[in-house]
Amino acid sequence: MQWKNNKTHYGFIAVILHWLVALSVFGLFGLGLWMTQLDYYNSWYKQGPWLHKSTGILLFFVVLVRLFWRWLSPPPAALLSHKTMEIRLAHFTHSLLYLLLLAIMLSGYLISTADGRSIEVFGWFSIPASITSIPEQEEQAGWIHLMLASLLIGLALLHATAALKHHFIDRDRTFKRILGK
């Protein structure tokens, strides 16, 4: 399997980045819902947000690398069997997935830094606060973060359903391509 994408196949780097982001998104969503229900005496009360924030920041850099790699090594062309409408819808969905990922990370950053504190990433480095003056910043950004994350999960499920439809019903190579085959 080649490293870079070509006109017909996704390369190793794009495949790894796709699945790394997909797994992290579902994991972070589950962790986010769970950790916000914990009471103060639970041992995960502080550890949960620490893990969620640290992973979220690292994921931000992974998404930047992914976008840079996409620019350097453009994805394969759509399969000839795909209809124009289908191709347009897929492009729109993919752009929206990237946009939602970035907007969720920005809103997460605004929640965590609303009180002026920086974000410690696994104790390796920290991301300083910058914007702290939005009225009720923590609550507003928190609401937006949850709404956008729910939208992302809904869209990702729809996207996954489309991929499985191509695999099991149309029996084309769409799903196999993102597995690196």
Ligand code: HEM
């Ligand atoms: C949160 C989870 C996910 C996100 C954010 C995501 C995002 C994306 C994006 C942005 C692309 C376009 C890649 C590019 O050309 O730049 C893509 C491609 C693809 N994804 Fe996902 N994905 C997720 C989960 C899944 C799952 C669970 C499946 C399958 C079960 C899947 C199947 C595919 C397939 C088959 C393609 C290639 C589509 C094509 O070649 O036209 N994705 N994904």
